[in-house]
Amino acid sequence: MTRLKQKYGLLIIGIALGIAYGLVTRLVFGQKATLASVTYLFIIPTILGIIPLMFADNDKLKSYKNIIFIPWLTVTTFFLTMFLFGIEDFICLLVLAAPFFILGTIGALIYRIVQINKQKSKGKLLTLVLLPFLFAPIEEYIKSPSDTYNVTSEVIIDTTPEKIWNNIVEVQTIDPKEYNSGFFNSIGIPRPISATVDKKELGGQRIGNFEGGLMFIETITEYDENKKVSFDIKIDPSTVRQKVFDQHVLNGNYFNFVAATYELTELKNGQVKLTLSSSYQLTSTINFYGRFWGDIILTDFQDRLLNVIENRCETKE
Structure with missing residues (x-):
């Protein structure tokens, strides 16, 4: 020794x-x-x-x-x-x-x-x-550039546009058993719970609820029934958890959700392509690194959410 x-x-x-x-x-x-x-x-x-x-x-x-x-x-x-x-x-x-x-x-x-x-x-x-x-x-004192990035996910669903529409404008409570949680959820990324809308038209307010009480306040900016819906996204700061990552990112000054769009495209074989596109803004001197992680985490979130919608729409009534 x-x-x-x-x-x-x-x-x-x-x-x-x-x-x-x-x-x-x-x-x-x-x-x-x-x-x-x-x-x-x-x-x-x-x-x-x-x-x-x-x-x-x-x-x-x-x-x-x-x-x-x-x-x-x-x-x-x-x-x-x-x-x-x-x-x-x-x-x-x-x-x-x-x-x-x-x-x-x-x-x-x-x-x-x-x-x-x-x-x-x-x-x-x-x-x-x-x-x-x-x-x-x-x-x-160095002015940080602001850049907006887009992440797109899509899924092909064997159902009607109407049924998909009823599962995206409003989202009924997602049971943990039907949500395929992944690695990022296990280390702290909250999973979606539900979404409610006060009126299904331009200007309507959509509330997205997430695990841990996090709330997205969304305003409908485009509404074409059974075809396309878009909304701006704001985070309710009072619902952000006290976890270090959440405070750094969601209550920080360099990351902001901007908007999201669902778009339905009818295919010739009777199926429907559902596309979910989200945009977020980064304001820092190292946006390239933030984008790397932003794209990975947001893509994972969108893919899992679309999987829930797909399973709900293809379930036989």
Whole structure:
């Protein structure tokens, strides 16, 4: 044990300091430590990969296994700590995983090259830990672009347009047994429960109810019976759960649902193609990354909802 401490003691201290640094930055930045922050998503992971290696000797730095293992161990333990203390939800960590593991490794590799070849003072390199605190205020003054993205899903149903229409304008309560919950539902994405409409015409208000009490307030903007219905979407902020992911995304300033459209197309074989298109807006300096996850999660949601509608419409009365 003594020999182990002598050999790896400083490195273990470095890993512990890396984890502590990650927790401090997360707590200091608070709500600004979002999935749309360049500082939190790109700069901090890079530094997190560097800190433990500042306590490794050159022999350990020469091993490429250590360049991967040490940052990954640091990030994994950091994530586990945040999850256990309720600082981040599992879905948040899933979204953060790729940047933290990849950039942590890149940071470690850069440090290895610089330290072995240049023998830079570790004291000077430690000033890197201040970089997020210097860049974050600057990032706030950078105007974030707003982009709107569309996600489309479709299904072919062997039934009449009228029956489909009666299952999309209003949606009767969806029993958990008829909804094929998936991975994203299991880690926190709420499943749809029902939808009600006060009047089936332009200007009508449609209320979408989701698991956990979340409510979408939707205004009908296009209404062509048995053919097409569109509505704007607003989230009732008072119904957003206190979960970290929900507060980051649904009550944040960078993600907004915009609209949704159901469109029915009669096919020659007597079947009907039902298309569901949804649009959402991202406002950040890293919209490309938000879009990656937005498209995946929203496509999964739409496909599962259409599956419920298909099963309901094809059920023999």
